[in-house]
Amino acid sequence: ARHASLASQLHGGLQLALAEGQQSGAGRFTLVPAAYSSPYDSLVQARQLVVEQDVQLVTGLISRNEAASLAPLLRQQGVPMIVSDIGANVIDRPAERGPLIRSSLSYWQANRALGEWAIERGQRAVIITALYEAGYDALYAFRHGFTQAGGTVLATLVANSPAELGAQLVLAGASNPDLVYAAFSGSEALAFTQAYAAAPLARVPLIGAGFLVDEQLLPRHGALALGIASVMPWSRALDLAENRSFVTNFAAATGREADESAALGYDTGRLLVALAEAGGDLGDFAQLHATLEQATLVGPRGRLSFEPAFDEITSPLYLREVRRTAAGYQNTVIAQLGTSAAQHQHHAALRRELRSGWLYPYLVV
Secondary structure (H helix, E strand, O other): OOHHHHHHHHHHHHHHHHHHHHHOOOOOOOOOOOOOOOHHHHHHHHHHHHHHOOOOOEEEOOOHHHHHHHHHHHHHHOOOEEEOOOOOOOOOOOOOOOOEEEEOOOHHHHHHHHHHHHOOOOOEEEEEEOOOOOOOHHHHHHHHHHHHOOOEEEEEEEOOOHHHHHHHHHHHHHOOOOEEEEEOOHHHHHHHHHHHHHOHHHHOOEEEOHHHHOOOOHHHHHHHHOOOEEEEOOOOOOOOHHHHHHHHHHHHHHOOOOOHHHHHHHHHHHHHHHHHHHOOOOOOHHHHHHHHHHOOEEEOOEEEEEEOOOOEEEOEEEEEEEEEEOOEEEEEEEEEEEEHHHHHHHHHHHHHHOOOEEEOOEEEO
16 A cells, blocks of 8 residues: 555655665764554653653654644753654644744645646646545635636546446536546555546546555556646656665665655755754754754755745656656656645645645544
């Protein structure tokens, strides 16, 4: 399953960056791993690391909004936390210039940028997705970008099982859309592309959230993914020297192909190396933020910057299209659609439009 690999890929990228930093003389880094099985357990594990393990910094795969409950303890202990999350959810609290720094895949910003661009493919869209437990801010972000650009969302359809896909695709076709935006991941993404190819609606251009055409899924999608456009802050085929080196070194170090989670982990590790090289007290959050604002870091995703208004590391956003190449099916980068920082100007408007949220353990709609 796609989500089962998130942690191992993130950890592999993090380890690679720290090993390279150690070789370059940035100092010795000791990782204290803590596995967890639920969002609540992740908070428990983080508290134990801070109170009992005497760590200097915490990082991990956890939602930024969930991590907010740790801020008082982190501030008291003088321990910063770099939150490495997918970035599907809009931050619902203002920046505090405190212990929490978000380094994410900028998923909602990427989907909003896709919505703005999609008006080039047509003015009438249908959204179709599975019933996931979280991440719906990305759907609203796409809708906001598309409608602000002059488009109309005809319907939002939910298919929670392969059996429901056929019926929902019939409904989507009845709306006579110019394009379809799909938000599926893992096995649901594979089932969707198969059902879409078999439906009369297949004549309509298909675009999707980045995980629909995840790097690990492309060999299994095969020709069914050809032409699907998406936006993400990374692609294995991104033509940057830093990315080519990362892809090669990650495969050599782990025996696995790199993906966006590995790139995120690597950039997080590079960030830790940069902080170590700058020196100073990590518990001095004002100094920490000043260091981040002045840091120059180019990684597999391109140039990274720190957005102090949101306590967030930002990166370029790339428009990708699945094409057949000599190396197989790839998310070929065809344009840069600005940066995730530029999408933050829409944060307040998007926040007002959200209609769903994640509350343990139920989705409220």
